[in-house]
Amino acid sequence: MLYIGIDLGTSAVKLLLMNSGGEIVRIVSKEYGLSFPHPGWSEQNPEDWYTQSMEGVKELLEGQDKSQVAGISFGGQMHGLVMLNEKDQVIRPAILWNDGRTTKETDYLNEVIGRKKLEQYTANIAFAGFTAPKILWVKEHEPENFARCRKIMLPKDYLAYRLTGVFSTDYSDASGMLLLDVAHKCWSADMCRICGISEEMLPRLYESYEKTGCVKREVAQELGIPESTVVAAGAGDNAASAVGTGTVGEGRCNISLGTSGTLFISADHFVSMNGQNAVHDFAHADGSFHLMGCMLSAASCNKWWTEQILHTKDYPAEQAEITDDRLGGNHVFYLPYLMGERSPLNDPLARSTFIGMTMDTTRADMTQAMLEGVAFGLRDSLEIARSLGISVTKSTIVGGGSKSPLWRKIVANVCNLTLEIPESVEGPSMGGAMLAAVACGEYPDVRTACEKIVRISRTEEPDPELVRKYEEKYQQFRQIYPALKELFPKLQ
Structure with missing residues (x-):
């Protein structure tokens, strides 16, 4: 069988095709634009993500037996705010993870609501890139857009929604919204109240390796793949990259030198930060937890x-x-x-x-x-x-x-x-393909997939x-x- 991993990045979408043995068959990349309307702002058109991803999948599958495509999953840029109206239309350009406009909102959350309460509600404090401050910014500066909003989602979840019609997210990506009670893996009613939104506006939560649905008939027909193709929830880019590098289990670490830089440490159990909230306390794509700077x-x-x-x-x-x-x-x-x-x-x-x-x-x-x-x-x-x-x-x-x-x-x-x-340094796209394989039953769990697939090529002492x-x-x-x-x- 074949599995597709989609890494929805900041400047391009990277698509990877993996076979049942964990071997990479093909990699395709499609670029799209970024917009900087004001200094420190960063936005993107969600339609570009979908269009380029669809074109990328078509190119990825050229010459392949498309009937063998069993699953699709994702690694995606985190924290971006995507807002849809009652007709499922995008209301405004997505505000991205590296957008810095929310200084006032971030200060309000940390200083007025208070860091201790935020840690109690979400296990984290507010950072300017997180989704909740962006929601407050739209509420304050674009009240007409806020009033029209019916669905709030993250970048990769918009792509999954277009493919399946299922309104979903995973725990790892949701951890970076400042709306998730990470310790208990549920939406925080207190944070919804603070942001002025209802829980119905937020997607259903899944583990990264869980099936959320199958591709819609029209999508399957356009791509030439089976309607039974499973779509798994996927993960935030860093959690997906950690899967792709075998960073699962207690005390494992991964460093990513991408557009942003991350230090990712996996943990079997939730780790209380005890006020040390300078790094993030998130759920992991393998069903456990991780710390991330x-x-x-x-x-x-x-x-x-x-x-x-x-x-x-x-x-x-x-x-x-x-x-x-x-x-x-x-x-x-x-x-x-x-x-x-x-x-x-x-x-x-x-x-x-x-x-x-x-x-x-x-x-x-x-x-x-x-x-x-x-x-x-x-x-x-x-x-x-x-x-x-x-x-x-x-x-x-x-x-x-x-x-x-x-x-x-x-x-x-x-x-x-x-x-x-690692022998394969494809990161989120590889992790996405591995999560799809787990969702389809190719491997019993994420850790087994990592043990079977990930290999180290050399070390630097x-x-x-x-x-x-x-x-x-x-x-x-x-x-x-x-x-x-x-x-x-x-x-x-």
């Missing part, structure tokens, strides 16, 4: 620096001068806050900056500082997990940035972790002397943001 700009820092500032796309050439003897000795530092920052700062007004340049600073020094700054940002979240008594000594690493041997070495030594590079050097640099790095924090709002 998310920085808004990771590989996107590299893209910005290399393409927009240096005006080149030759990434390896820009990193070639950064030899091993230079690591741990850079006098330049970089704050990776191009879109503000989420974990652990929770500051949408934070901004990127280089500091420490002198007359002998080189282009390579600044490139190195950018790569190190992202690694330091990941370590900030790792330190929160360690403060909770969680011991992490190794991690898988995925995402576009993980293809750089230099960046992997920097991350391994900054975080003092052994990094494992930290060097004790380099770890020592980077420890000193990290302690310097962590002093920069507090020194500049009060300045950032004045720059807006």
Whole structure:
């Protein structure tokens, strides 16, 4: 049988076809646009997701026996607000995960409602990227759109709704809305009241590996696949990526160097944050839970620096001068806050900056500082997990940035972790296909699927002397943001 995993990303949808043995048959990617109506805003047209996904599936299945397609599932960009009216029409462009307009609403939730109550209701505090602050923003600034809203959903769930007609979501993705009582896996009546919405406006909750429905007849006919094709709930992109890398079970870790950067630690049981809400406490796609730190700009820092500032796309050439003897000795530092920052700062007004340049600073020094700054940002979240008594000594690493041997070495030594590079680094799309296979009974559960499919190709070990050097640099790095924090709002 064949299984389709759909990774609904920020700039493109990536589709993966997997066979019963867990082998990748084909991968297809389709791009779509982003809109930035105002500084710090980020929006997308949900219709583009559907159109490009359908075209992608058609290309994915060219030359294949379409009758063998058994299941479809998803990994998707999290937190985005999709609003439908009573006719199931999109009311306004989706407000995305990296949109920073909700400073006022986030402050209201954290300071007026209060962090302790939010943790009691949802196990998390408010971050500007979460869905609940976006709902409050629409309620305040677009009351006519708020009044028309009948359904609230997340990006991948809009795609699933178009495929099946079933109004659904999964626990991992719903965890990032600030509307889910994560510990009890149900919608929070208190958060619905605070946001002025009813529970009927929210989708039915499923485990990521559960069947929500089958493709609609017209969809099956257009794609040439069976009407019996199962659609599983899927997961938020990071949880799906964790499945794709085998990050399930107690204390497993995955680092993703994608557009955003994440540190993902799986846990068998719910972990109370006890006020340490700088990282997220979410449900996992395998039916358990996880902690996650998310920085808004990771590989996107590299893209910005290399393409927009240096005006080149030759990434390896820009990193070639950064030899091993230079690591741990850079006098330049970089704050990776191009879109503000989420974990652990929770500051949408934070901004990127280089500091420490002198007359002998080189282009390579600044490139190195950018790569190190992202690694330091990941370590900030790792330190929160360690403060909770969680011991992490190794991690898988995925995402576009993980293809750089230099960046992997920097991350391994900054975080003092052994990094494992999976044979397949497809992340959310692979995880989505695996969840579809579980939903169809190909594997009895997610953990078994991971054991059968995921393989490690090589490792990156930290060097004790380099770890020592980077420890000193990290302690310097962590002093920069507090020194500049009060300045950032004045720059807006």
